Amino acid sequence: MDTTSLVRKSDHEWWIPPAGDMRVPGVIYGSEALVRDMDEKVREQVMHVAMLPGIQRASYAMPDAHWGYGFPIGGVAAFDPREGGVVSAGGVGFDISCGVRTLHTRLTTEEVEPIKTRLAQELSRSVPAGVGSHGRIHLDERELDAMLEGGAQWAVERGYGVDADLDRIEERGRAAGAAPSAVSPRARHRQQDEMGTLGSGNHYLELQRVADVYDDGVARAFGLAIDDVVVSIHCGSRGLGHQIGTEFLRDMAAAAPRFGIVLPDRELACAPVDSEIGQRYLGAMRAGINCALANRQIITHLVRKAFATVAPGATLTLLYDVSHNTCKLETHSVDGTEKQVFIHRKGATRSLGPGDADLPPGFRDVGQPVLIGGTMGTASYILVGTRESERLSFSSSCHGAGRAMSRSQALRTWKGRQVVDELAARGIIVRSPSSRGVAEEAPGAYKDVSAVVDAAHAAGLSRKVARLVPLVCVKG
Amino acid sequence: MGSWAHFPHEADIGVIGRGPTKAEAFRQAALALTAVMTDPAMVRRVETVPITCHAASDDLLLLEWLNTLIYEMAVRGMMFGDFDVEIADGELRATAHGEPVDVERHEPAVEVKGATFTALEVRQGPDGWRAQCVVDV
Numbered sequence: 001m002d003t004t005s006l007v008r009k010s011d012h013e014w015w016i017p018p019a020g021d022m023r024v025p026g027v028i029y030g031s032e033a034l035v036r037d038m039d040e041k042v043r044e045q046v047m048h049v050a051m052l053p054g055i056q057r058a059s060y061a062m063p064d065a066h067w068g069y070g071f072p073i074g075g076v077a078a079f080d081p082r083e084g085g086v087v088s089a090g091g092v093g094f095d096i097s098c099g100v101r102t103l104h105t106r107l108t109t110e111e112v113e114p115i116k117t118r119l120a121q122e123l124s125r126s127v128p129a130g131v132g133s134h135g136r137i138h139l140d141e142r143e144l145d146a147m148l149e150g151g152a153q154w155a156v157e158r159g160y161g162v163d164a165d166l167d168r169i170e171e172r173g174r175a176a177g178a179a180p181s182a183v184s185p186r187a188r189h190r191q192q193d194e195m196g197t198l199g200s201g202n203h204y205l206e207l208q209r210v211a212d213v214y215d216d217g218v219a220r221a222f223g224l225a226i227d228d229v230v231v232s233i234h235c236g237s238r239g240l241g242h243q244i245g246t247e248f249l250r251d252m253a254a255a256a257p258r259f260g261i262v263l264p265d266r267e268l269a270c271a272p273v274d275s276e277i278g279q280r281y282l283g284a285m286r287a288g289i290n291c292a293l294a295n296r297q298i299i300t301h302l303v304r305k306a307f308a309t310v311a312p313g314a315t316l317t318l319l320y321d322v323s324h325n326t327c328k329l330e331t332h333s334v335d336g337t338e339k340q341v342f343i344h345r346k347g348a349t350r351s352l353g354p355g356d357a358d359l360p361p362g363f364r365d366v367g368q369p370v371l372i373g374g375t376m377g378t379a380s381y382i383l384v385g386t387r388e389s390e391r392l393s394f395s396s397s398c399h400g401a402g403r404a405m406s407r408s409q410a411l412r413t414w415k416g417r418q419v420v421d422e423l424a425a426r427g428i429i430v431r432s433p434s435s436r437g438v439a440e441e442a443p444g445a446y447k448d449v450s451a452v453v454d455a456a457h458a459a460g461l462s463r464k465v466a467r468l469v470p471l472v473c474v475k476g
Numbered sequence: 477m478g479s480w481a482h483f484p485h486e487a488d489i490g491v492i493g494r495g496p497t498k499a500e501a502f503r504q505a506a507l508a509l510t511a512v513m514t515d516p517a518m519v520r521r522v523e524t525v526p527i528t529c530h531a532a533s534d535d536l537l538l539l540e541w542l543n544t545l546i547y548e549m550a551v552r553g554m555m556f557g558d559f560d561v562e563i564a565d566g567e568l569r570a571t572a573h574g575e576p577v578d579v580e581r582h583e584p585a586v587e588v589k590g591a592t593f594t595a596l597e598v599r600q601g602p603d604g605w606r607a608q609c610v611v612d613v
Contacts, residue, residue: 439585
């Protein structure tokens with residue numbers, strides 16, 4: 001991106017002043033190097049989002065922003081229904097509520113090293129991953145409804161986890177206002193055998209070592225210390241979310257002219273929050289969030305079972321669960337007035353600061369854990385939400401590294417076996433049913449996650465707490 | 477005859493089908509879709525699945541076609557390796573040929589979540605028809 005055309009407000013904050021049909025400015029967070037490396041399409045997409053009805057304050061892009069569909073990946077925007085504000089299927093994306101959850105194992109690296117290979121084997125055997133894999137749970141229509149209504153709470157009631165898990169999930173594991181009846185037969189069918197599956201692509205299950213701690217006090221509050229071993233799970237709402245996204249993108253793009261909405265890009269497909277289709281999408285999308293939360297909860301159960309086989313002494317407790325692709329009704333301050341707005345975070349993490357009433361008691365004094373996924377060869381990070389992120393980005397931060405190289409180019413550059421062997425030489429065990437999949441997900445195909453996290457820290461969107469490095473990676 | 481190709485997108489991948497007829501371009505785009513996941517030549521013609529789609533325009537028909545294939549492959553646990561396609565009056569009738577996913581032989585790299593409006597285009601030019609869009613993986 002040509003940075004000379006942006007207004008630099010501070011080291012890590014770049015503005016696109018309103019022009020043409022933009023209702024608000026665009027704001028991009030990142031270091032000069034990160035912003036320079038962003039595609040021009042990111043600027044264009046930030047500007048397009050700024051043109052949508054009812055948008056509040058600004059159209060934001062996080063430091064890991066890249067070219068998405070309509071919204072940039074790493075885009076954040078809030079809409080007020082009282083000002084004609086919209087809800088956008090394109091602003092949430094296909095993988096509704098894709099997110100990360102991290103579990104403590106209460107084991108140290110020293111304890112895990114001798115059993116690492118067996119753990120890798122047991123985890124890859126226990127958690128279905130990859131194209132064409134099915135879960136061991138089949139949901140009939142009634143159970144599917146209950147799952148779509150109840151999310152992780154449904155999963156815990158069915159024996160997949162414990163009540164204490166729910167305290168460590170956004171909204172206690174259940175998005176209110178889900179409408180299973182708004183979820184199409186196709187979306188339901190696509191999910192019936194996919195519960196408890198990881199998926200493919202950039203989704204993973206990792207065993208990670210805490211390699212660095214940057215903030216002792218917050219790390220203590222999060223229960224993290226150097227050389228602790230944690231498990232991180234990255235996946236979403238599987239086929240159900242994909243199908244909801246597909247159908248509402250099509251239907252909202254077709255409906256937009258009826259509402260007098262001019263879409264600068266059809267992928268911005270949206271409708272007024274208060275319209276019939278807007279409400280129907282919200283109901284279906286919240287059911288999709290619940291599906292993702294239930295899915296990560298079932299995978300957590302499978303991970304615990306795998307550990308019970310190999311390391312019976314381990315106690316896996318949930319650190320936190322965050323979702324990346326959502327639209328949520330939240331209260332925020334806009335021009336000095338408290339407003340209820342619909343916040344779209346597409347490839348962005350909520351980042352609540354200390355004192356926020358939505359945080360569980362254990363985190364209220366320090367802020368929310370912000371879990372940032374990396375690649376199988378680099379690092380993941382745990383950050384903490386900040387108070388100033390409310391003012392900066394409606395309490396949002398980055399979500400990951402983002403690709404630097406297309407899948408085709410990665411496939412031309414690496415062989416799966418070579419990636420697996422190179423990582424093995426560094427002590428990282430990779431288990432995947434697809435050698436080609438590993439090549440396409442090679443660590444070198446991603447941007448430098450550390451640069452992204454440093455920028456989020458410097459901008460004040462969230463603060464660094466710990467760096468995690470992979471020991472075992474199960475990929476789809 | 478037609479041909480297919482992929483084109484780069486920062487996070488995902490674009491599929492292009494080309495052919496002397498619209499139907500052939502759609503068939504090739506479907507092969508490009510399979511090729512995102514596996515080598516179409518590795519997929520045996522064991523089962524057939526009939527598919528019908530409608531849309532008000534050619535580009536929306538392409539979206540509907542690819543999204544229907546994504547759905548059918550997902551719920552049937554199949555890979556499609558070839559297609560017979562006919563298009564008339566905004567209606568596409570096809571037979572998809574394929575087999576259940578064989579992880580060892582197909583080595584499927586990634587599942588496709590959906591076809592998108594991004595770079596969506598169906599056009600007839602001097603060299604024939606082209607049908608393309610970006611798919612989310």
